[in-house]
Amino acid sequence: MSAVFEPVSFPDHALLDSGGSEKLERFGDVVVRRxxxxxxxxxxxxxxxxxxxxxxxxxxxxxxxxxxEGPARRRVEDRWxxxxxxxxxxxxPTSFKHVGLFPExxxxxxxxxxxxxxxxxxxxxxxxxxxxxxxxxxAALAGYRxxxxxxxxxxxxxxxxxxxxxxxxxxxMRIVLDDALAFARREVxxxxxxxxxxxxxxxxxRGPKGEKWQLEEGLAPLLDACAELLEERxxxxxxxxxxxxxxxxxxxxxxxxxxxxxxxxxxxxxxxGEADRLLPCGFCARWRRGSSAPA
Numbered sequence: 001m002s003a004v005f006e007p008v009s010f011p012d013h014a015l016l017d018s019g020g021s022e023k024l025e026r027f028g029d030v031v032v033r034r035x036x037x038x039x040x041x042x043x044x045x046x047x048x049x050x051x052x053x054x055x056x057x058x059x060x061x062x063x064x065x066x067x068x069e070g071p072a073r074r075r076v077e078d079r080w081x082x083x084x085x086x087x088x089x090x091x092x093p094t095s096f097k098h099v100g101l102f103p104e105x106x107x108x109x110x111x112x113x114x115x116x117x118x119x120x121x122x123x124x125x126x127x128x129x130x131x132x133x134x135x136x137x138x139a140a141l142a143g144y145r146x147x148x149x150x151x152x153x154x155x156x157x158x159x160x161x162x163x164x165x166x167x168x169x170x171x172x173m174r175i176v177l178d179d180a181l182a183f184a185r186r187e188v189x190x191x192x193x194x195x196x197x198x199x200x201x202x203x204x205x206r207g208p209k210g211e212k213w214q215l216e217e218g219l220a221p222l223l224d225a226c227a228e229l230l231e232e233r234x235x236x237x238x239x240x241x242x243x244x245x246x247x248x249x250x251x252x253x254x255x256x257x258x259x260x261x262x263x264x265x266x267x268x269x270x271x272x273g274e275a276d277r278l279l280p281c282g283f284c285a286r287w288r289r290g291s292s293a294p295a
Contacts, residue, residue: 133159179207233290241282
């Protein structure tokens with residue numbers, strides 16, 4: 001079997017079924033049906049069962065996005081929340097089939113939480129491409145002083161809403177609208193240091209001032225900057241989705257960071273049921289320095 005990072009318990013999310021390039025999930029009390037190109041196998045449940053259970057269905061209109069249909073569409077616009085431990089996240093359907101949360105990342109949230117006790121009092125954590133703030137909020141609630149950076153104004157607003165609902169507001173989190181690479185390089189010039197860095201870069205993107213991000217061109221310089229930001233005892237998590245690269249490529253890149261150990265694999269979701277089929281949800285590499293324990 002391929003190397004995977006074991007999924008953790010997330011009571012407000014369940015993968016009910018997958019197959020036929022789709023997945024059927026429960027987020028809180030809402031069942032969502034949407035495309036997933038990794039699900040190439042056959043569905044376990046019948047089409048009638050999928051149609052009966054799905055309350056929110058993504059209909060692709062082009063390669064640029066689509067629309068949502070279903071009886072829950074109006075209900076979720078204002079009142080759709082899920083919880084993870086002490087964190088609260090607002091979900092909403094977007095035109096790119098996302099809902100504002102990637103539950104497979106909970107495996108990384110738990111790992112970061114488990115490292116907390118080894119990193120001294122109030123360790124600093126930098127979260128780049130941090131989207132709606134789930135990873136940042138989980139880390140802040142675990143006791144990290146978090147700097148959360150994203151280039152999208154709407155994502156920054158969404159993060160503030162999630163942070164407030166999680167009892168954080170601004171406490172424990174510094175929220176910054178900026179280009180990830182530009183911000184990291186400025187932090188190097190400022191002499192800042194972090195005990196941990198979270199990276200979840202897209203393949204393509206734009207900064208708030210029109211800065212162009214392309215993973216092939218930007219990732220190596222970004223990792224160079226992050227290497228200068230990391231303390232002697234520290235860690236880095238790099239996760240990606242649908243970028244067309246092998247985990248070995250990321251293992252080689254993180255292997256260039258001095259003095260640490262690397263573990264690579266896939267983030268996954270486990271289907272409900274006896275077979276425990278796994279849905280691949282992207283590559284992940286964890287780098288760790290200053291401990292005898294494995295990454």
